[in-house]
Amino acid sequence: MSTQYTDRVIEGMQSLYGKGFLSPGGPDEMQVFLECVDLTGCHVLDMGCGIGGASIMLAGTFGADHVTGVDIANDLVERAKVAAEAADVGSKTSFQPLETGVLPFDDGTFDVVFIKDVVCHIEDKNGIFAEVARVLETGGRLMCADFVDGERADELSQLYQDWIDAMAAYGLSFHFTKLDAYSGACEAAGMGDFTVRDHTALSAKAAEKEVTFLTGPDCGPLHEVLGEEKFAARIQASTMRFGALDSAALRHVHMYATKR
Numbered sequence: 001m002s003t004q005y006t007d008r009v010i011e012g013m014q015s016l017y018g019k020g021f022l023s024p025g026g027p028d029e030m031q032v033f034l035e036c037v038d039l040t041g042c043h044v045l046d047m048g049c050g051i052g053g054a055s056i057m058l059a060g061t062f063g064a065d066h067v068t069g070v071d072i073a074n075d076l077v078e079r080a081k082v083a084a085e086a087a088d089v090g091s092k093t094s095f096q097p098l099e100t101g102v103l104p105f106d107d108g109t110f111d112v113v114f115i116k117d118v119v120c121h122i123e124d125k126n127g128i129f130a131e132v133a134r135v136l137e138t139g140g141r142l143m144c145a146d147f148v149d150g151e152r153a154d155e156l157s158q159l160y161q162d163w164i165d166a167m168a169a170y171g172l173s174f175h176f177t178k179l180d181a182y183s184g185a186c187e188a189a190g191m192g193d194f195t196v197r198d199h200t201a202l203s204a205k206a207a208e209k210e211v212t213f214l215t216g217p218d219c220g221p222l223h224e225v226l227g228e229e230k231f232a233a234r235i236q237a238s239t240m241r242f243g244a245l246d247s248a249a250l251r252h253v254h255m256y257a258t259k260r
């Protein structure tokens with residue numbers, strides 16, 4: 001399967017989020033997300049690895065023994081391979097495309113499953129967390145960052161819908177739900193100790209910074225890369241993400257759970 005991210009969108013995202021990242025927050029968020037986790041000696045699955053920025057940090061900065069990155073988009077997987085080699089973590093990483101929602105690994109293969117801003121793109125939350133639990137060994141840990149419905153999602157549904165429409169114009173589709181859907185799916189899949197660290201305020205700040213950059217004097221090169229239409233959609237998407245996060249229509253959370 002090829003990506004929903006075009007070359008231009010990928011370039012635009014990296015210049016906003018950081019090299020190797022297709023999700024907001026990039027390397028700064030990784031430090032926050034990983035601060036309570038020790039990956040020494042771990043085999044980590046990076047589910048929805050995109051172009052490999054997180055996998056590279058997990059294997060490099062955070063000292064995982066090995067990181068396996070998977071993604072439904074073959075072209076992104078190919079980019080991740082090249083990036084990992086260039087970052088000198090080629091021997092500690094491997095990347096492969098996924099054909100379906102089924103993870104092509106034996107039961108209990110991984111110590112840690114890492115997922116950054118991917119599950120909001122997947123409709124079947126129960127199905128994906130059942131697969132995650134299956135490939136985790138007993139005592140293995142899930143760490144999942146994602147955007148979920150905020151407490152005012154229903155009340156502010158128009159603002160929220162406008163943002164989803166703006167993202168669709170930028171080429172991205174979402175299946176947002178309440179946090180309960182994640183905790184319920186983890187519980188049903190046999191993962192306990194579900195804990196949540198709220199990252200909404202920092203994500204709102206990151207979105208606000210994007211808007212300042214996109215509407216400021218230094219946005220010229222990105223404007224050129226994206227072209228008029230995509231650049232306008234990009235400003236709208238960042239502005240609305242900030243609005244949705246700032247008004248509690250949307251939350252951004254870091255979730256952790258342990259396979260029983």
Ligand SMILES: C[S@@+](CC[C@H](N)C(=O)[O-])C[C@H]1O[C@@H](n2cnc3c(N)ncnc32)[C@H](O)[C@@H]1O
Nearest residue numbers: 021022023048049050071072073116117118121
């Ligand atoms: C917002 S990007 C995040 C990429 C990466 N985790 C990062 O933080 O840079 C979402 C990624 O999820 C991938 N994706 C979407 N649905 C997926 C699925 N069912 N299984 C695996 N990857 C998926 C997309 O191809 C894309 O690379």
